[in-house]
Amino acid sequence: EFVTAGVVAVGSAITAGLLAGFNVFNCMINECCNDRWISTNFTDLSLTLRSKLYGQHLVTEPVLKHLKGHSRETPSKALVLSFHGWTGTGKNHVSRIVAEKMFVKGMKSKYVHLISATKEFPHEEMVSFYKDKLRDMIERAVKECPRALIIIDEMDKMPPGVVDTIKPYLDFYEELGGVDYRKAIFFFLSNTAGNDIAEKTMRYWNEGVARESIKLKEMEEVIRLPALNIKSSGLWHSELITKNLISSYIPFLPLERKHVKQCIKDSLLEKKIFKSESEIPDAVVQEIADELEYYPKDVQLFSTTGCKRIHQKIDFVMETV
Ligand SMILES: Nc1ncnc2c1ncn2[C@@H]1O[C@H](COP(=O)(O)OP(=O)(O)OP(=O)(O)O)[C@@H](O)[C@H]1O
Known part of the structure; x- marks a missing residue:
């Protein structure tokens, strides 16, 4: 009996060893959710943002700072950055650069999810179905890789109320249903408050104040209220705002x-x-x-x-x- 137990133990150890070996080999070739495929070195990202993103001082440094801070051992919650600004000011451009510099496979990575609100959630009357759909998308993404990057484009086209369904995943919980959501990164992209941002930037220009001296804090204030009060913002009356689950509002200034x-x-x-x-x-x-x-x-x-x-x-x- 003693001998049989020994043989079984050795057998299991060999199987486990082989499996581990296979995993290591597999992850050398195929994308896995680990440091080989997801970078925590922000040097290249910072060089690229600084040289390839124009006129957006309130984006480059804050985004880098948030990503670096969040990449530390165990973040207290998921990182949620809400990008706001007129069309063509760089919201998708920044998202793409971040994906490309953090993930070896860039936007093609199976851990980078680009969700287009107009494509995925086109009909206002289907809110309850969409809530399940979005919840399911997020759960699957983070279960597969806790360090997933989830980009929701055209947030302002999302039927009101849908986005609140992901509230628990953005909160300070250690785990939900056995999954830890705190390492995930969410970018919300929208044109909401674009006019308010432009107006404020214009006011500074009229006063002869340099664009680069505009502070993030005051622009965040300019964004927060319209995002909460405009029905077509995707975040209308959203608890994501009132419960402070959005890590930061990132203003994209109109381009000169x-x-x-x-x-x-x-x-x-x-x-x-x-x-x-x-x-x-x-x-x-x-x-x-x-x-x-x-x-x-x-x-x-x-x-x-x-x-x-x-x-x-x-x-x-x-x-x-
Ligand atoms: N600030 C910028 N610096 C450098 N290139 C930019 C900038 N803004 C936009 N671009 C260029 O213009 C293209 C379109 O911009 P982008 O798709 O990022 O706009 P957006 O803010 O996401 O607009 P929309 O609200 O319409 O989705 C980008 O692919 C990029 O090449």
Whole structure:
């Protein structure tokens, strides 16, 4: 009996060893939820954000700070960053950069989830079904990898009330149903409060105050109230706001012509129309920039579509050159 027990024990040890070996080998080739596939080194991310995100000082540093803080051993809750601003100001751009620098497979990682509210939750009358659907999506994502990045785009198109269903997962609980949600990262993207952010930025400009001296704290105030009170914000009367479950509101300021010009240069290089920045004639950049619309009409300060639609404008202008 003693001998049999010994043989069984040795057998189990060998099986466990083989399994562990297989897992190590498997995770060298296939994506796993570990440090080989998910980075906790923020150097590259910080360099990229600093050089490739224009005019958004209230985004670059706060986002980096939150990500670094949250990556420490055991965070007390999931990180929830709510991105707000006009169209084309960089909300998706930042999300993509973060995904690409944190996850080896970038946006293609099975641990990065991009949920489009208009695609997934198009009908207002289906709220209760959508609540189950969203809850299920989040549970599956975090069960598969506690360090998942979940991006909800077009939050303002989400039927009111749906998002509150994920409240427990964003709270300070150690675990829910055997799953720890505290290492997960959520980005909410919306245009809500975009006009309020633009107005405030405009006011500073009129007073001759440098854009870079605008503080995060005051902009957060500008966002929080509209997000809570506008029915089509996705966060209308949401407990995520009232119970302080959103870690930070990140304002994307409207982009000025000089930022748009930087985006144009990037796009011209990306499209391989020019080989280096020094080859790009100013007149070409100017002409493409003139194709966009600016607000307010008299001073033409902010691009109403940020850096969006630049690719089409390049095609149009280069076609006629
Ligand atoms: N601040 C920025 N710095 C550098 N490039 C930018 C910036 N904002 C936008 N872009 C460029 O413009 C493109 C469109 O921007 P993006 O999709 O990030 O806008 P958005 O804020 O998510 O808009 P929407 O609210 O319409 O979803 C990006 O892919 C990027 O190339």
